[in-house]
Amino acid sequence: MVLSLLPEERALTTLHTIALAVSQLSVSGVPRQRLLQDSGLTSADLETPDKLISHAQELRVFANAIHCTRDPALGLSLGLRMHVSAYGMLGYSMLASRTLRDALSLALAHPALLGTYFKLSLQEDGDEARLVATGYRYAPELTVFNTELCLTSLLTVIQDLLGEAVRPRRLQLPFRQPLHAQAYTDKLGCPVDFGAPASALCFNAALLDRELPLADPVTCHYGLQQCLKLDAQLNSGHDVLEQIRQHLASHLREASSLERVAAQLHRSARTLRRHLQRMNTSYQRLLDEVRYDKARQLLMQTDLPIYLIAEQLGYSETASFRHAFLRWSGQTPSLYRR
Known part of the structure; x- marks a missing residue:
């Protein structure tokens, strides 16, 4: 791994x-x-x-x-199939919102539930509205795919909310024109500005204040409460992971077991284990992550010999550290340091 x-x-x-x-x-x-x-x-x-x-x-x-x-246009194709119902309670709450503006504001307020790789914002300039996507920090080879998936899925959501196949005014994309550029015209039927300052889906601003056909204030209120609860659960899980990571980072020499960490955090091991399972990770994986981060820092920023680095990470034998680092990074500690 x-x-x-x-x-x-x-x-x-x-x-x-x-x-x-x-x-x-x-x-x-x-x-x-x-x-x-x-x-x-x-x-x-x-x-x-x-x-x-x-x-x-x-x-x-x-x-x-x-x-x-x-398929180089796979991001476009999948985005056009990402209907609002795919977003669970968030999607249904958006459908029950009063206006398109209210629905989009709800989605942008809960990015964790939206599951986006971007920081999304709604901007207005005269008679044009823009859903702007910035801050992509992930796999660079998937930049085009993820940008296309993001913007076209937002278009699909807008169409679902309004109940009609509205066309965007234009699409703004920060990258150069790809070889499959014709697919944009074929699938979206709108102009595309490549090499733009940011990614954006541009549409008629008048749509923002249109009342949605499935608006229902009671359902929307209930849905919002559920979204807040889901958000809190997600953030709570992240908080627990961060507490464990911070504790491990300060106590790597003594990080022998989840039970010991739980006692020091004044929590039960059973509760921590349940949180870790829900967040799709384990104590050993967190320990590996913290050790790996610390190892890279010590290898690159200090001249400490390998055996001392191993000791600081809580390894009793240097060979065990070497084996673990090779498994984490695909390189030996010595090769990584060069």
Whole structure:
């Protein structure tokens, strides 16, 4: 197992996007096992609605999908199939919102439930509204795919909310025109500005204050309460992980077991284990992540000999540290230091 180099790739999300992708591509004849290969996920996982997965796992499924289909416009195709119902309680709350503006504001207020890789904002300029996507920090080779998936799924959501096939005014994309540029015109029917300052879906601002056909204030209020509860559970889980990581970082020499960490955090080991399972991780994985981060820091920023670094990380034998570092990074500590 090579651990993620980017801490943000350890962020968690829901299953809805890859569940849809796997379902759609399976119908097209792509085997599920090929789509899930090396992701650590099984077909049974996709049938567990409340399961959380890491962004790294989701990115692996996306990379597999592109490799299997050889379709450069896959992001566009999948985004156009990401209907609002795929977002669970958030989607139903959006459908019950009073106006499109209210629905989009609700979604932007709960990015964890939306499951986006971008920081989304709603901007207005005269008679044009823009859903702007910035801050992408993940796999660079999937930039085009994830940008297309994000913007076209937002278009699909807007169409679902309004109950009509509205066309965007234009699409703004920060990258150069790809070889499949014609697919934008074929699938979206709008102009595309490549090399723009940011990614944006542009549409008629008058749509924002249109009342939604399925608006229902009681349902919307109930849905909002559920969204807040789901958000709190997700954030609570992240907080627990961060507490464990911070504790381990300060006590690596004594980090012998989950029971010992639980006692020092004044929690029960059973409660911590349940949190870790819900967040799709384990005590050993967290320990490995913290040790790996610390090891890289000591190897690159100090001249400490390898055996002393091993001691600081809580290893009784240098050979055990060397073996672990090779498993995490694919390199020996000495080679990494060079």
